[in-house]
Amino acid sequence: MTKQGRVFSGARPTGRQHLGNYLGAIKNYVALQDEYDCVYCIVDLHALTTMETTEDLRANTYEMALDWLAAGIRPEESIVFIQSHVPQVTELHMLLSMVTPLGKLTDLPTFKDKVRQQPHNVNYGLVGYPVLMTADIALYKAGVVPVGLDQAPHLEFARETVRSFNYHFNTHVLIEPQMKVTEFPKVLGIDGQQKMSKSLNNHIELAATPAETQKLVMTMVTDPQRIRRTDPGNPDVCNVFSMHKVFSSLDEVEMVNIECRRAGIGCVDCKKLFARNLNTSLEPFRERRATIAQDPQMVWGVLDDGAHRARIIAEETMQEVRKAVGLPMWSVRP
Ligand code: SF4
DSSP: OOOOOEEEEEEOOOSSOBHHHIIIIIHHHHHHTTTSEEEEEEOHHHHHTTOSOOTTHHHHHHHHHHHHHHHTOOTTTSEEEEGGGOTHHHHHHHHHHTTSOHHHHHTOHHHHHHHHHOGGGOOHHHHTHHHHHHHHHHHTTOSEEEEOGGGHHHHHHHHHHHHHHHHHTTOOOSOOOEEEEOOOOOOBOTTSSSBOOTTTTOOOBTTSOHHHHHHHHHTOOOOTTOOSTTSOOOGGGOHHHHHHHHHSOHHHHHHHHHHHHTTOSOHHHHHHHHHHHHHHHHHHHHHHHHHHHTOHHHHHHHHHHHHHHHHHHHHHHHHHHHHHHTOOOOOOOO
16 A cells, blocks of 8 residues: 655653553554554653663663554564664754754743753753754654644744754755644543653553553542442543543443443442453453563564664765755765
8 A cells, every 4th residue: 555655753762651652652653554654763862861860771662662563563564763773863963953043942841841840950962852853853754743732832843943954054855744633632540630651650551461450440530529339420520431432332431421420330340341341452462462572582673673774764864964064075984
């Protein structure tokens, strides 16, 4: 099937993925492969900007790649690789930084947020974070970048930076990426309050065992007004119901919707039903994950192969970029 162009997306190596990662990104990554040539990058360099220590970086990269593959990312079609394995990205980052006003970077709300979050570590990499992100996208000449609405300003920054580069050097070598605004659902954690996140410890890992998953589901916060079993509930404010809508059948969703409101079903039974459906949905993923995990070298091999393919595209782009910038050309001498 003819693909519509190239998609790029990157994600920081956060280790084992959770339901929020799956519904918010991975599921979409898998689906996009049918329509686009996809380049999926584990952005370890970006991760360094906020890291206290790098001791888990390799393990987190491996676990994340393992989950991506188990979820259905097809490395024979898509390029899956580690950002730092393509050194051209740092070169393009440097060249793009020359056309990026410093004030524009320090004014970005995301930079200000980071300064608030880690005042002890306002490093240079943090300031240049969006430039590195632009380099990632531009290096692979990705025409399309899937973003949630909240990430749209980042992509707008990338588009402006590409335009600025092309204008400054009177070239069309870099492609202005288009946004593919995707409805990324905001997945709440088991606390029912905040976005599901590892750092908040309110997450359910995709690779958790069925028993672990059920145990976590049973702790999920439900409609806070429903205190006794006989109290009617309101599924519209309940995170368990939101999850039913994703993982349960239409009949079950309808049943919960009706029975919760008239106290016909209790929260314990409702959660048990959700846990069962969730475990059933995750069964194929877990089986694939267990198989792939028997061969860690295969996972590293996929990442190596992806980096090799990515470097070919990256070097082609950089040869055009160096020429456009007017850098003296160099040759490799024996
Ligand atoms: S019955 Fe289900 S939907 Fe209703 S409040 Fe309890 S857990 Fe939520």
